[in-house]
Amino acid sequence: FLLKLTKDQRLDHKEEVLSVEIARFVGSMAQTAPRLSRVSNRFDQPDLQRIYIEKLLDWLVPSAALRIFVAMILYELQLDSGAASKAIHHEFVRDAYKRVGMKEQALSALSQILIRCSAYRYDVLEVFSVGEVFLAQNVRPSFLGELLMNLNLGSFTLFVEKFIADYDLLTKEQNVLFMETVRVQSKQGFNICLFVVTNRKVFLLEPSRNKPTFAAEGETFECWDASWEAMFPREPTVVWERDFSSLVRIWLGYGSQILAVEWQGRGKGQDLVSSPSDNKLQSEVYLFHRPDRCAILAETLRAAAAQGEAGMAVPILRDPAFRNLVLAQIQEEQVLATTVAVHGPQPRQGLFTSEQKADPTPRLFVLSAASVLEFEIKSSAWAPIKELDPAIFDDFTPADLEEAAEEEEEDLLPAPSEEDMALRHLLRLCGSQLPVPEGAPDGTSRPVLSLVKKYALPPSEITFETRNEADLSLQFSSGALCIRFFTDSSREIWRRGLAYALVKSEKGWSRHH
Numbered sequence: 001f002l003l004k005l006t007k008d009q010r011l012d013h014k015e016e017v018l019s020v021e022i023a024r025f026v027g028s029m030a031q032t033a034p035r036l037s038r039v040s041n042r043f044d045q046p047d048l049q050r051i052y053i054e055k056l057l058d059w060l061v062p063s064a065a066l067r068i069f070v071a072m073i074l075y076e077l078q079l080d081s082g083a084a085s086k087a088i089h090h091e092f093v094r095d096a097y098k099r100v101g102m103k104e105q106a107l108s109a110l111s112q113i114l115i116r117c118s119a120y121r122y123d124v125l126e127v128f129s130v131g132e133v134f135l136a137q138n139v140r141p142s143f144l145g146e147l148l149m150n151l152n153l154g155s156f157t158l159f160v161e162k163f164i165a166d167y168d169l170l171t172k173e174q175n176v177l178f179m180e181t182v183r184v185q186s187k188q189g190f191n192i193c194l195f196v197v198t199n200r201k202v203f204l205l206e207p208s209r210n211k212p213t214f215a216a217e218g219e220t221f222e223c224w225d226a227s228w229e230a231m232f233p234r235e236p237t238v239v240w241e242r243d244f245s246s247l248v249r250i251w252l253g254y255g256s257q258i259l260a261v262e263w264q265g266r267g268k269g270q271d272l273v274s275s276p277s278d279n280k281l282q283s284e285v286y287l288f289h290r291p292d293r294c295a296i297l298a299e300t301l302r303a304a305a306a307q308g309e310a311g312m313a314v315p316i317l318r319d320p321a322f323r324n325l326v327l328a329q330i331q332e333e334q335v336l337a338t339t340v341a342v343h344g345p346q347p348r349q350g351l352f353t354s355e356q357k358a359d360p361t362p363r364l365f366v367l368s369a370a371s372v373l374e375f376e377i378k379s380s381a382w383a384p385i386k387e388l389d390p391a392i393f394d395d396f397t398p399a400d401l402e403e404a405a406e407e408e409e410e411d412l413l414p415a416p417s418e419e420d421m422a423l424r425h426l427l428r429l430c431g432s433q434l435p436v437p438e439g440a441p442d443g444t445s446r447p448v449l450s451l452v453k454k455y456a457l458p459p460s461e462i463t464f465e466t467r468n469e470a471d472l473s474l475q476f477s478s479g480a481l482c483i484r485f486f487t488d489s490s491r492e493i494w495r496r497g498l499a500y501a502l503v504k505s506e507k508g509w510s511r512h513h
Contacts (some may be wrong), residue, residue, distance in 0.1 A: 002225075009178060009425065010504050011075070013098070015306060016099070016100050017100055019072055019105075020100050020101055020102050020105050021443050022275040023072065023102070023105035023106045023108070023109045024105050024108075024109070025071060026061055026065060026069075026109045026113075027105065027108045028059070028294075029060060029061070029110030030057055030061060030109065030112040030116070031112045031449075032056055033053070033056055033060060034053045034056075034116065035175060036056075038435075043297060046162075047082045050116075053116050054116060054117050054119075057113060057116055057117055061113055063120075066110065066113065066120065066123075066124060067127065069106040069107075069109055069110045070106075070110070070124060070128065070131075071105060072102050072103065072106035073103050073106050074105035074112070074128070074131050074137055074139070075102070076099070076102055076104070077138055077139060077140065077143065078137055079095070079096075079099075079293040080138075080140075080492060080495065086169065088229075088499050088502055088503060089503065090503055092499060093496070093499045093500045093503050094216075094401060095362065095403075096454055096495075096496040096499060097397060097398075097401050097496060097500075101190070101347065104489060104500070105326060107147060107150070107379060108150075110124065110147070111147065111150040111151060111154060112154070113151075115151055115153055115154035115155060115157075116159070116263070118155075119192070120237045121151065122492070125144070128144065131307050131342040135157065137466070140149050140402065140466070140488060141466060141467065141468050142248050142465075142466075142467065142468060142469060142470040142471075142488040142491065145468045145469065145470070145488065146470070146487045146488040146489065148191065148227070149225075149226060149227070149487070152226035152227045152229070152230050152438050153179070153181065153226040153407075155226075155229075155230065155233075156179075156229045156233055157176055157179045158234065159229065159233040160179060160196060160205065161174070161175065161176040162353075162394075163235055163236065164176070164196070164198060164203065167238065168200075168201070168308035170199070170242070170488075171200050171201065172345070174198040174200045174201070175198060175199050176196060176197070176198050177197045177198060177199060177300055178195075178196070178197040178290070178296065178297055178300045178303065179195065179196045179197075180194070180195050180288060180290065180293050180297060181193075181194060181226070181289045181290075182194070182195045182286040182287060182288055182308055182496055183283075183286070183287040183288070183289075184204070184284065184286060184287075184341075184363050184379075185377075185378070185380045186380075187255070187287070187380045189361070189432065190287070190360075190361060191206065192206070192207065192363055193205060193206050193207075193239060193286075193485045194206070194207060194226045194288060195297065196238060196438045197297065197300050197301060197448075199304065201241050201242065201243055201244070202241065202243075202244065202266070202301070203238060203239075203240070203241045203242075203248075204237055204238075204240050204241075205236040205237065205239060206236055206239050207224045207228075207234075207236045207237075208224075208228075208234040208236065208237075209224070211236075212229075213231070213232045213234075213388050214231070222358075222360050223360045224300060225333045234354070238269050239266060239267075239269060239419055240266070240267030240269040241267055241268045242268070243410070244301075244304055244305040244312065245264075245297060245305075245312065246263045246264045246265060246267070247261070247263065247264075247301060247305050247312065247314045248262040248263060248264055248281060249261075249262040249264075249314065249315055249317060249384065250262075250300060250302065250314060250315070250316045250317070251316075251317050251319035251384065252294065252295065252297045252316065252317070252318055252319060253285070253294075253319050253322050253323075253327060253336055254322035254323040254337065254339035254364075255291075255293060255322075255340070255364075256288075256291040256292045256293075256294065257287060257288040257290075257291055257293075257339065257340040258286075258287060258288070258294065258300065258322060258340065259285070259286050259288065259294035259297060260283055260284065260285045260286070260382055260384075261283065261284055261286070261301075262281055262282070262283045262284050262321055262384060263281070263283070263284070264279075264281060264282075265279050265280070266282065272487055277291075279350040283382060283383060283384060285379035285380070285382045285448075287340050287362055287377070287379065287484035288340070289487065290296060290486065290487050290489070291339075291487065291489055291490050298316045299316075301314065302314045302316060311388075312447075313401065315383040319382075319384075319385075320385065321382060321385065321448050322364070322448055322449055325375075325447055325448065325449040326338065326364075326366055326373070326449065327374070328418070329373055329388070329451055329454070330366070330368045330370075330371065330373065333368035333369050333370045333371065334368060334369040334398055334399065335366065335368050335396055335485060336367045336368060336369060336373050336396055336398070336496075336497030336498075336500060336501065337366070337367040337396055337493045337494050337496075337497040338364065338365070338367075338396070339364070339365050339367075339483075339485060339490050339493070339494065340362050340363070340365075340486070341365055341480060341483050341484060341486060341490065342358060342359055342361060342362055342421040342483075342484050342486075343358060343361075343363070343483070343484065344358050344465075344472075344482035344483060344484035345357055345358050345471075345482060345484075346480060358469075358484050359415040362377055363375060363376060363377060363452070364449060365483055367494055367497045367498065367501070368457075368501075369398075369500070369504060370455065370456065370457055370501075371454050371455060371456050371457055372454070372455040372481065373451060373453075373455075374451070374453045374454075374455075374481075375449040375450065375451055375452060376449065376451075377448070377449060377452045378448050378449065378450065379448060380447070381446035381447065381448050382448045396497070398500055401500075403464035424439075438447070453478075454479060455474065455476045455478060455479075456476070456477075456478075457501050457505070458501065458502055458505045459474045459475050459476050460476070460477070461473075461474075461475040462474055462475075462498060463475075464491070464495065469484055469485075469491065470485040470487060471483070471484050471485075471490045471491075472485065472494060474482055485494045
């Protein structure tokens, strides 16, 4: 058996790559298989379609494959917790940066299958419980929370697909290609919205602001969650809808959770951001909850626009606005992670004091080799720049680990061809020639980030909380900081970065479970 689920054996690099490719292939197949049905979601029998899709996936992906994905996840969860050693040393850090994303791909494949085959959910959760109880394996509650969040959001996506079909009766069959939870800034603050891309249009939806149906009288809920729509889904509100022909440029922000899009004119419906004219170029910034989803959205938008009636080639560009402001604060420090997150609850200061609640306002937290920085986000002040920097590329891998990886790693991926490089450069040139909205700020008079506080590393104590939420508590001499990440995966990026910073501090650190 490929996976050696013991604490004294490791998979080699080729075995990990094989596991990742298996999970990626099965996940893509599970996501594409329902689209093989050419029947109408609006007029045909929905129950028969659901049974047909479940039978199809059950035949394509047997139960043994599900057990393999669970084994992949459990294997990497033990590596995250440092099952082999309690000490934090250079080998642990190097192995953490060498991972190829086996847990993330297995989680994605498992989620795609369980969204359609809900009968398997209890069995999968039972396997995780068996690993934790009988095999003494560490299964983080925050990871299980991320798995359940993916399932609830996927189930709500199926409901939204039916909602859009009933809402837009004049457009032929629309299939939801992408849906993600985002934050959009308005005059009242940051609103939670759903960015939806179909094969015909783009929608921005706002979920119901009312309390979920299961809420008790007097119970308060601060932020919408997909679990509210698990049993009795409620119809969202259409903020705007746009055709792919209105796409102008797509900008990837600093990190993996910031995306900006330029549109031609206003969308159909109410807009969250005031618009002076219907014909002018307009821009909007979206803060994503899950990491790396904005890159998937950018590629989905570009592919859908290219296949549309207009056949547009929408450029995807790198935006330096957030990046430059961060680099100006950290000077020459190595950036290890950037994450959009919120403040978690602060611990009690005394016996009779109550715990402070979490602040739902999103902030940008930056981890460097010498400090942790907290920035206030002012995404409504963003505007495209005139001069592009084609050399912007951030993977946040320390330079010394990159050099070691280049010496050891073989040529697993071929270098891009000259044709691909020429095409990318042509898209950048085309994007740079597009006009900038009139009266838009140049990025210097109204900064999109403002520094709130800077904490010097190392802290006196680091606690990865065992709550259902992915909370990270840091104790500094200047005060305590609790970061609540939107996903467990985002917090794991910080675990890796903090381990690197602690090893560089040349102070002996160890774990306590």
